[in-house]
Amino acid sequence: MTRLVYLSRRLLLVSGITGLLVSCTPAQYVQLHPVSGPIAPVDGRLVTKASADSLEVVASFEREDMEYLALDIELKNRTATTIEINPADFQVELLNADRQPLTLPGTTNIRQAADPGYEAGRTEFNIKKEEKRLKTAKILNTVLLVAVVASDIASTSSRSTNRDYKSWANNRVSHDVAYNLIQAKRVIDHGVFVDRMQRYQFEGYRWRELALKRSLVHPGESVRGFVYLPKVKEAAFLNLSYPSTSGTSIQLLFEQTLTKARPK
Incomplete structure (x- = not known):
């Protein structure tokens, strides 16, 4: 249970940081x-x-x-x-x-x-770096999911020896939250990847063609x-x-x- 709470807090931190509001200062x-x-x-x-x-x-x-x-x-x-x-x-x-x-x-x-030549090379490096980042994020998401599933199975199997319904219900809610956070993190990771790749592809076009x-x-x-x-x-x-x-x-x-x- 302690490990599940730790994972949930880490996932909430990731979601919270990503969800920070953009400054309301008017664009110039x-x-x-x-x-x-x-x-x-x-x-x-x-x-x-x-x-x-x-x-x-x-x-x-x-x-x-x-x-x-x-x-x-x-x-x-x-x-x-x-x-x-x-x-x-x-x-x-x-x-x-x-x-x-x-x-x-x-x-x-x-x-x-x-320097367009230097910047074009830097853009290629950033593209490879972003692909590597997404691959690492996918591995981390898999590790988190395995940990939550293991905790879920252990919690479910212990229900027969634990008649405290409130405790079981709390465990169920915690696991559901963890599953949802992992899914949200996957969506965020992919969204960040798509946004950055679109930018890098435009930058590559800028240095090559414009x-x-x-x-x-x-x-x-x-x-x-x-x-x-x-x-x-x-x-x-x-x-x-x-x-x-x-x-x-x-x-x-x-x-x-x-x-x-x-x-x-």
Whole structure:
């Protein structure tokens, strides 16, 4: 009986943690607006551009994407030589409302754009890790079920020598609760697995199909894709930069605003 009570408490703890209410704080959505260079509306987006050493960067804010801000970036090679483009070379400087470096405790105000190759590999690792987690959860659920069944059988067989109906009824209720909790845990485990796998599959698609790829761009050609910047809501401005062949950085400034209305 003591073991059954222990198992029931463990299962209740799992269910309780999973059932915590989501914070009621209203969601805030990020918007970026270019404030430097020639700005023009194109297909409903404000587009800006800057260049250095005959390398031109055209940029517009696409959307907030989980922990990232996605910018639609096109790089045009107007030089006479082939240039290697690496999206991880994009940097963003976080600025405050006075356009001065933003001070954040324990961290720098310079952030790197995501490296699609590295992130794709990390997503594959997370998928394998999640599959392993579900397998472990299934084993644990089986162990818990075996323990409850054994306790149930022992309790039922002892009924003939125990005429205390109240004690037997309490045992019956405890076992029924344990069975229900195990079933609930199975449902929760599977639900968490499905949710995480859907996220990881989307992330894999994002890095494989949407992100700007590391590539060689020949003279007169261009390459386009999404560059993913880490999201920092405390910043008022983001100064995006990309190094040119001479080492001079191409810079584009965006103002960051927060809104409670989801962007269309």
